[in-house]
Amino acid sequence: EVQLVESGGGLAQAGGSLRLSCAASGFTFSSYSMNWVRQAPGKGLEWVSYISSSSSTIYYADSVKGRFTISRDNAKNLLYLQVSSLRADDTAVYYCAREPRLGLFDCWGQGTLVTVSS
């Protein structure tokens, strides 16, 4: 069964940092591009970051550029998102999503909640 499980969320102070993880199982993780998408409480979805299968290509939304860092460890089937210089508007559920082809986010994790207190 294809599965993505996020972890690492929690309560952080404004200006603080967290490292989010996404554990993949049930498929060949190293063959897939991956994304992080977030959803503020009661709000819509917002794309955050993309990483290609080999980590050769990385993109960020303008709202997180310079503060968040995406990475992956294909040997461990893990995707990461280092979130730093946190602001109140970074409070959200963070989902990892698999992208088997451009524009198709076909598998999502259950999400991990990041709460930033000011």
Add this chain to the structure above:
Amino acid sequence: QSALTQPASVSGSPGQSITISCTGTSSDVGSYSLVSWYQQHPGKAPKVMIYEGSKRPSGVSDRFSGSKSGNTASLTISGLQAEDEADYYCCSYAGTSTNWLFGGGTKLTVL
């Protein structure tokens, strides 16, 4: 870039058809055949219903269909069922600098 524009809510009775619009610009929806639609039930992760504008992943009911005209994409759900009640989000590619834009979401109520 701003989020794509969707109606905040739509409703329909069981058996009816509804259409949710998703309006972007010539820089996103109008330029690429890369619009996808996601269904999200409360407290759950999103689920892809349509990708590349009109393609359905395996396992998705053929009651769901997608189309595009100019800068506006649409999701049509026919034969509404109670389990279709959810939030729906469109998503479009917007080029390498912006990448992916989501709509604000539409709450579908099955009366």
